[in-house]
Amino acid sequence: MRQILCVFLALAPFGIQTSAAKDLTVASFNIRYKNSSDSINGNGWHQRGPVICDLIRFHDFDVFGAQEVLHSQLLDMLAGLPGYDYVGVGRDDGKTKGEYAPVFYKKDQFKVLQSGNFWLSEITDRPNKGWDAALPRICTWVKFEDIETGFQFFFFNLHMDHIGVKARENSSRLVLKKIEEMCGDLPVILTGDFNVDQNNPNYTVLAESGLLQDAYHAAKVRYALNGTFNSFQPHSMTGSRIDHVFVSPSFTVKRYGILTDTYRTPAADSKPEKPGDFPREVSLTPYVARTPSDHFPVMVVLGFGD
Numbered sequence: 001m002r003q004i005l006c007v008f009l010a011l012a013p014f015g016i017q018t019s020a021a022k023d024l025t026v027a028s029f030n031i032r033y034k035n036s037s038d039s040i041n042g043n044g045w046h047q048r049g050p051v052i053c054d055l056i057r058f059h060d061f062d063v064f065g066a067q068e069v070l071h072s073q074l075l076d077m078l079a080g081l082p083g084y085d086y087v088g089v090g091r092d093d094g095k096t097k098g099e100y101a102p103v104f105y106k107k108d109q110f111k112v113l114q115s116g117n118f119w120l121s122e123i124t125d126r127p128n129k130g131w132d133a134a135l136p137r138i139c140t141w142v143k144f145e146d147i148e149t150g151f152q153f154f155f156f157n158l159h160m161d162h163i164g165v166k167a168r169e170n171s172s173r174l175v176l177k178k179i180e181e182m183c184g185d186l187p188v189i190l191t192g193d194f195n196v197d198q199n200n201p202n203y204t205v206l207a208e209s210g211l212l213q214d215a216y217h218a219a220k221v222r223y224a225l226n227g228t229f230n231s232f233q234p235h236s237m238t239g240s241r242i243d244h245v246f247v248s249p250s251f252t253v254k255r256y257g258i259l260t261d262t263y264r265t266p267a268a269d270s271k272p273e274k275p276g277d278f279p280r281e282v283s284l285t286p287y288v289a290r291t292p293s294d295h296f297p298v299m300v301v302l303g304f305g306d
Contacts, residue, residue, distance in 0.1 A: 027064035028192060028193070028244065029052070032048070032293040050080060065157025069099060091119070094117070101140050103142050103157050110145065130161075135161060158190075191243075195242055196242060215300040216245075216256050243297075253303075258296050265287060
């Protein structure tokens with residue numbers, strides 16, 4: 001028995017890999033691009049940005065895909081998320097212009113082995129609009145290795161067109177083709193704003209591909225009291241999920257949540273009010289409930305190495 005143990009210990013450094021069971025918290029978050037109209041309506045990036053960063057840090061995302069991120073917002077998020085780095089480029093020039101679909105990750109937890117971008121178009125290697133799309137659309141991908149366990153996986157993040165029906169369908173088929181060509185047997189996570197909900201045929205292209213499953217349906221615990229688009233209206237309700245997290249069947253989906261967090265800004269003529277028979281130290285002041293973005297983030301806890 002002692003000899004067998006010695007042989008195992010001698011071989012371990014030379015290629016025998018073990019992946020200890022570990023959870024991975026991933027998310028998809030359309031943060032809403034920075035613009036003056038939102039500021040006029042009380043939803044400016046200057047007040048939303050810090051809330052978004054605090055939300056991400058509190059819920060402790062390990063790796064997440066974001067959408068509608070302009071370069072200035074990217075810099076703000078990096079400043080507000082110490083310990084995170086990103087992969088991605090602007091969709092308009094492949095550098096810094098236009099919206100990014102970046103992948104953020106904890107840099108002390110993951111090593112980037114490979115990364116890249118492709119456009120959701122017939123021409124995938126440079127900025128352009130595909131099919132009937134209204135705008136250029138991009139997908140950013142990363143091959144990660146968990147530094148502690150050696151576990152490797154691919155992460156894809158995208159934002160599909162809001163107008164082009166053919167563009168969305170062909171973008172789904174393109175992403176599946178890329179996954180088949182690039183990923184081999186490694187597990188895959190695909191996040192994004194797909195601009196179609198769970199009742200749309202284009203959703204079915206991905207959900208029934210055999211390569212991926214919707215984390216919503218696979219989750220052992222689900223917390224989804226609303227859909228994912230809110231239009232900055234915290235008192236609204238929808239059943240539509242247009243932001244999705246798809247994962248390889250090899251992952252165990254432990255938890256799925258649509259995070260309907262809100263924050264408050266002062267209302268006009270706000271005055272403290274005493275709430276009934278509560279202690280005299282307690283008072284409530286009317287404020288306006290606001291959402292950090294016009295989309296709610298989707299958070300998923302995945303198990304691997306179980």
